[in-house]
Amino acid sequence: MRAIEVGLRFLVQQGVRYVFGIPAGSINAIYDALLDIPELKPIVAKHENSSGYMAGSYTRITGIPSICVASSGPGATNLVTPAANAWKQKLPVIFITGSVPSTKLGKGGAQELYAEPIFASITKMSRTVLDPHQLPDILAEAYHTAISGVPGPVHLAIPIDIQMTDIGVRELPVLPPIEQPVMDSSAVKAAATRIKAAGLHGAILLGNGAKASSDSIVQFAETIGWKVATTPRGKGAFPENHPLSLGVYGLSANIKASEYLNGSGHDVLLIIGSSLGELATSNWESRLVAGKELIHIDYDQSVLGKCYETHYPVHGEIKIVMAELLNQFSVDGQDIAHASDVFQGLAEAAAAYEQGDEEWNTLAAIRRLRAAAPKNARFFLDIGEFMTYSIQNLLIESGQEFDIDINFGGMGSGIGGSLGAQLAEPNRPTICITGDGCFFMHGLEVLTAKEYQLPILFVVINNARLGMVYHGHMLQYKRCLEDFSQERVSIAGVVQSLGLRHAEVRSIDQLQGGHVQEWLSHGGPVVVEVIVEGNEIPPMGERVKFLQGATY
Structure with missing residues (x-):
C-alpha cells in the first residue's frame, strides 16, 4: 500500500471526512488514493485560498479536523493566508502541500519551494517528510498535535515520490492519549x-x-x-x-x-x-x-x-x-x-430593531434580509463595508448563527467559508453576505457550490466600488483615488452565464420574506445581486481612528 494511502486511512479512522483543495501534479497521488477511500470526500475548489477557508469553517463548526491540500510552489503559497487564519482562530486544520521528488530537491524543479519554514510561524507543526515509511506516523503526530492542548493548524510538505512509495501492508498508527482539559x-x-x-x-x-x-x-x-x-x-x-x-x-x-x-x-x-x-x-x-x-x-x-x-x-x-x-x-x-x-418585551425589542429602513441603501438591505431570514439561519459574513452594517444591524436570535473571519479573513473569505459551513450543517440555511469586490476575488466558488449542490444564498452588495477603502480614505484623508470605484458590472449577468439561479434587487419591495424563502428552497445555490449607490458613511469610525494613530 502506498504511504499516503496508509496515512489517509489513519485520518479516516479518526473521523476526518473531507479533503479540500485543487488537484495538481505533486499531490495527484492523494487524489488517486481517494478513489479507494470513499469515506474521504474531495471538495475541489476554484482557488486554493478559498479551499483553506472552506476547511477552516467546516472544522470550526463541527470540531472535526479537515484536510486542505495544494501543490508545491504557488499552490502552497496560496494556502498561507487561510493557514494564518486557522492559526488565529485555533483551528485544527491539516494542511498538506506537495513537493518535487525528494531526489530532485534543490536542483531547480518546476515550482520547487521549501515550504516548511514558510508555514512554521503560523502552525503548531511544519515539517517536510523525507522517509515514506515514516509518513503515516508523522501524519498521526501532526493530527495529534493539531487537536492537543490549544488546537491549531499543522503543515506537512510531502514530495510526490514519498507519497507514492509502496510501504507494504502495515497497521495504522495508534494515537497517544489526549490530555483532558484541566480547570482551576x-x-x-x-x-x-x-x-x-x-x-x-x-x-x-x-x-x-x-x-x-x-x-x-x-x-x-x-x-x-x-x-x-x-x-x-x-x-x-x-x-x-x-x-x-x-x-x-x-x-x-x-x-x-x-x-x-x-x-x-x-x-x-x-x-x-x-x-x-x-x-x-x-x-x-x-x-x-x-x-x-x-x-x-x-x-x-x-x-x-x-x-x-x-x-x-x-x-x-x-x-x-x-x-x-x-x-x-x-x-x-x-x-x-x-x-x-427577563424575557418580557422581546417582541418590542425586535420590532424596534427593524425600524427606520424606508430609504433604499445597504443598511436597509441588511435589515430586510435579517427580518426575512429563517429562525435557524446561519449568516456568514465576508469582509468589506457591508460587514460593518451587518455587525450592527443583523439581530441574531437564539437558534441563529453568525460567522465572520474578521481577524485574518481576506476579501472573499466568506464565500469559501460559507461552503464549509453548509457542509458542516447541511440542514441549516446558510446566507452568505458579500460584496462586489469580494465577488471579483473569489466569486467563482459559487460554481463550486453548484457542483456540490450546496443550497447557499449568496447576497452580493454591489455598490460599484471598494466601499470600505473608499469611505476609509474619505474619512481619513478627505480624498481618494478614482480607481477605488469602477463602472458597475452586472454580477447577476455573470452568474447567469455560470448557469446558476440569480436575482437582481433594487428596492425593499424586491427583498421580502417570500423572496428569501423561495431562494432558500431552490435546492442549490442562488446569487442575489443587491444594487445600491453606497454613498452613506458606514459605521467604521473606530477603525479609522486606529489607522490614524489616534490611540498610540
Whole structure:
C-alpha cells in the first residue's frame, strides 16, 4: 500500500471526512488514493485560498479536523493566508502541500519551494517528510498535535515520490492519549465570590470562544442579571433580542454597548472567550477597563492578561467553567431571581430593531434580509463595508448563527467559508453576505457550490466600488483615488452565464420574506445581486481612528 494511502486511512479512522483543495501534479497521488477511500470526500475548489477557508469553517463548526491540500510552489503559497487564519482562530486544520521528488530537491524543479519554514510561524507543526515509511506516523503526530492542548493548524510538505512509495501492508498508527482539559477550581471559586459581591454592578463581554457555551452563558446572565455585549466575532453567542443584550462592542459597535461598557455603572467586567484584540475592544479602549476588576475565562492561557491586567484569570474549557460557575451559585443557595421577568418585551425589542429602513441603501438591505431570514439561519459574513452594517444591524436570535473571519479573513473569505459551513450543517440555511469586490476575488466558488449542490444564498452588495477603502480614505484623508470605484458590472449577468439561479434587487419591495424563502428552497445555490449607490458613511469610525494613530 502506498504511504499516503496508509496515512489517509489513519485520518479516516479518526473521523476526518473531507479533503479540500485543487488537484495538481505533486499531490495527484492523494487524489488517486481517494478513489479507494470513499469515506474521504474531495471538495475541489476554484482557488486554493478559498479551499483553506472552506476547511477552516467546516472544522470550526463541527470540531472535526479537515484536510486542505495544494501543490508545491504557488499552490502552497496560496494556502498561507487561510493557514494564518486557522492559526488565529485555533483551528485544527491539516494542511498538506506537495513537493518535487525528494531526489530532485534543490536542483531547480518546476515550482520547487521549501515550504516548511514558510508555514512554521503560523502552525503548531511544519515539517517536510523525507522517509515514506515514516509518513503515516508523522501524519498521526501532526493530527495529534493539531487537536492537543490549544488546537491549531499543522503543515506537512510531502514530495510526490514519498507519497507514492509502496510501504507494504502495515497497521495504522495508534494515537497517544489526549490530555483532558484541566480547570482551576480555586480560580473559578474566587471568580464566583467576586461576582456575588458585585451584585448587579457587573457586565459581560463574550468572544467567539463563548459560542459553544451559549446556553449556559444565557442561563448564567439571567441568574446574575448582568448586561451582555459581544465582540464582532462573538456575535451570536448571546441572543440579541434578549433584554440583557447590549449588542456588539468593538468594531462597528452598537451605541448602547459602547456607552454601557465604557461607563462607570459597573465594577466588574466578566470576559469569556475573547483574546481582546483591536477589533474586539475598539482599539484597546482604556475606558473599557477603567475602574473595573476583570474576570477573564479562556481555554488558551496565553491570552489571560495579555492586553489588560486581569484580576481573576480563569484558565479552562469554557463549557466546564460555566457549568462550575452555575453550580457555585446553586450550591450556595444564592440563585438571584432575575430570570422571572427577563424575557418580557422581546417582541418590542425586535420590532424596534427593524425600524427606520424606508430609504433604499445597504443598511436597509441588511435589515430586510435579517427580518426575512429563517429562525435557524446561519449568516456568514465576508469582509468589506457591508460587514460593518451587518455587525450592527443583523439581530441574531437564539437558534441563529453568525460567522465572520474578521481577524485574518481576506476579501472573499466568506464565500469559501460559507461552503464549509453548509457542509458542516447541511440542514441549516446558510446566507452568505458579500460584496462586489469580494465577488471579483473569489466569486467563482459559487460554481463550486453548484457542483456540490450546496443550497447557499449568496447576497452580493454591489455598490460599484471598494466601499470600505473608499469611505476609509474619505474619512481619513478627505480624498481618494478614482480607481477605488469602477463602472458597475452586472454580477447577476455573470452568474447567469455560470448557469446558476440569480436575482437582481433594487428596492425593499424586491427583498421580502417570500423572496428569501423561495431562494432558500431552490435546492442549490442562488446569487442575489443587491444594487445600491453606497454613498452613506458606514459605521467604521473606530477603525479609522486606529489607522490614524489616534490611540498610540
